[in-house]
Amino acid sequence: MEAVAKTNTMIIDQAQNYKDKVRALLIAEKLPVDDLPADLDNFLVAMQDDDVIGVAGLEIYGSYGLLRSLAVNPDHRSKGIAGKLLLRIEELAALKALKEVYLLTETAPEYFNHKGYVKVTRGDVPAGVQQSSEFNHVCPQSAIVMKKII
Secondary structure, eight states: OOOOOOOOOEEEEESGGGHHHHHHHHHHTTOOOTTOOTTOTTEEEEEETTEEEEEEEEEEETTEEEEEEEEEOGGGTTSSHHHHHHHHHHHHHHHTTOSEEEEEESSOHHHHHHTTOEEEOGGGSOHHHHTSHIIIIISOTTSEEEEEEO
16 A cells, blocks of 8 residues: 655635634734734635645725735745735635725735736725725835726
8 A cells, every 4th residue: 555645735725714824924924913804704825734824815895805914934935826815816806896906015016016906096095995904004104005907
C-alpha cells in the first residue's frame, strides 16, 4: 500500500469558520481588525494545509462594495494568491449586482491599477461607502482611494 502524500494545494473558502486565523493574519500584516464583521460574511480565505494564508473581504453598501482586508502571508506571496482572492471578491460583487467596488490603500496602488482599479477622490465615493469605518476612522486620510466598475 502506498502512502498518500499531503498536498500543498491552495483552496479558497468562506471565512466564517476561520475568524481567529483571519484576525491573526490581519494583525500580523498591520491591518485593522477591530471593525471586522462578527460573522465574516462576504469574506474569503485562501487555505493551505489547514492554514489561512490569505484573506479578502467585501463590505456591501447598497449597490456598492468596499474591498477590505486583502492580505497574504509573506511566506506565500508572489504566487498569485492575492489575485485569486481579488477575482473571487469581484465575482461575488457581480453576483450581488454591485455597480462598483472601492478600496483604500497605502501600499499597493500600482498592484490595484494593474487589476483595473483607478484612483478617485474621496468625494467621488458614494455616501454609503463613505460612512464605513474604513473611510471614517480606520484608514488615514492619506490613503489612496480606488474603484473598479463591476
